[in-house]
Amino acid sequence: MKLKTFLPLVTYPDAASETSIANAVAASRLLGAELNALALEVEIPQVSNALSRALLDVGEMIKDAHKLSAHRAGELLVDVKAKAAAASIATQTAVLRSAPALLGEAAGERARYFDLALLGLEPENAGTRMVAEGVIFGSGKPSLLLPVAAKLGKLDRIAIAWDGSRVAARAVADARLLLERASSVSIVTVTDEKPLKDKDSGEKLAESLRDAGLKAKFDTIRAESGPIAATLQRYAAEHADLLVMGGYGHSRLRDFVLGGATEGVLSDLKLPILLSH
Incomplete structure (x- = not known):
């Protein structure tokens, strides 16, 4: 069965x-x-509202916003088709209309019908962050976060952020297709960030992956006083093309309360990260 990726724009x-x-x-x-x-x-x-109509002509402003959004949607999908054709990959395109505050939620619901979401995080575009959070925590599917600072290269060297938790295990399972294609897998545990229930769990994971035929090794690093997300991304940048990690967080009236590492990578993404909730 052919893998299907999902790109919300x-x-x-x-x-x-x-x-x-x-x-x-x-x-x-x-x-x-x-x-x-x-x-x-x-x-x-x-x-x-009579006052808003008299002073601002809100109705006309809303019409202009709709026209601009629709025009950009058409341009983006034309670009998708052109780039996909040049890369010789199959593509499907669609349009979804929603209230601005509900776009992330709507994208998350649509992402449930695909295998992997591809999320371009753009620091100057707050909408990409809102949609990313909606997909990560609302889809039930893994997400590949893609920074816009550089074009995507290979994904054959993979680092796994491991703490023995359920969400970390879920991320490893979701990354299986990528792991099977990897030339090397580095499992990393941060030892001074939080208490670890099983200090040998990283080596156990490495052994399990080696048994499956993967080239896996286990490393430990210290965060010391720095942000956990920066520590993990710094390690991954030296050893891998892609970081796999679990996403911690929950929704509170469409406001997402995030774990430290998850907040850190969403705020300052340095390299491709496969994130699973």
Whole structure:
């Protein structure tokens, strides 16, 4: 069965970048996957207020926002098709309309029908962060976070952030297809970040992966006084092309309360990260 990737694209107030599309196409090509792109158009409800109509002409502003969002959606999907055709990968495109505050939730629900979400995180585009959180915590599927600072390269050297937890185990399971293609796997545990129930769990995971035919090794590092996300990404940048980690967090009235490492990578993504909740 062919792998299907999912690419949600924001259109308003800022549109997703060309680099996010290029990286998603590159990831789909590396995985031999069909790329399914979804343009997220905003649907802003009309405001019935005499003062707002008299002073601001809110109705016209809403119409302009709809037109701009729809125009950008069309441009983004044309770009997806062109880049996918150039890379010789199959692609499907669609449009989803939703209220701005619900775009992340809507994208998360749609992501449930695909194998892997591809999320371009753009520091200057807050919409990409909102949609990423909605997909990570609402889809039940793994997400590949892609920074826009550089074009995606290979994904054959993989680092795994391991603490023996359920979400870490889930991330390893979700990354199985990538792990099977990896030339090397580095498992890393941060020893001074929180108490570890089983201090040998990293070596146990490495042994399990070696038994499955993978080239896996286990390392420990210290965070000391630095942010855990920075420590993990620094290690991964030296040893891997991709970091696999569990995503900690939960939703509170569409506000996401995140774990330290999860917040850190979403705020300052340095390299591709496969994140599973």
